[in-house]
Amino acid sequence: VGTRHCNTQNGEHCLAALVRVEKTEFLTPMFIGEVAHVTAEITYTSEHSLEVQVKVMAENVLTGAKKMTNKAALWYVPCSLQ
Template sequence: MDAKPARLSRTVLTEIILPADTNYHHTVFGGRVMQYIDKVATIASMRHSRRGVVTASSDSLDFFAPVKLGEAIQLEAVVTWTHRSSMEVYVKVESENLLTGEKKTTAESYLTFVALDEKGQPTPVPAIIPETDEEKRLFETAAARYEARKQRKAERMAHTF
């Protein structure tokens, strides 16, 4: 299976924040942002693997700033690293005031997806070829995140009720 450039998985999702998307502070619900993150990361991982995928984990979701009513939210996802059947996906979330053009990074997240074959079983995925400086940085730091995920999972399994 040939490795693929990370750029081929890059996916962008843009939405406008409407009243139904907001809380009583007139900022987007965190759960709505989580939904957008899962959606854009799913598309990126399917583009990379050309398989159906499932979300295996969400390592982190760090919020830096609110997205306000009437602003655009833009999410950019890219597969940063792969293991046998799993893919790490990085998602960057930005907001844009559509009247002034001001943009800010509002959140970022790392998720893991597993590619599935026709029988619903994990199946191998191509390796990643990072090209840009950002892709290289994400790729070089991914193995440490993978090991941290494994450690967290092992600790949870040891402490189940």
């Protein structure tokens, strides 16, 4: 998500480098056999950094029940490939 956003601003190619894990929450355990669904959303941008909120859901494949297991706030900065 971060690298895609960094490469839409101008013609210079870059990668997003993780520089800070602001917060990580382990809410409930995920068990063997459950499917992990990971979603990421950019929640803040500036000229020099961006924040990404990540959520992890566990799905029980037998019942279809889903529960949130983890949340995190991650900060990225663009790193030039040149």
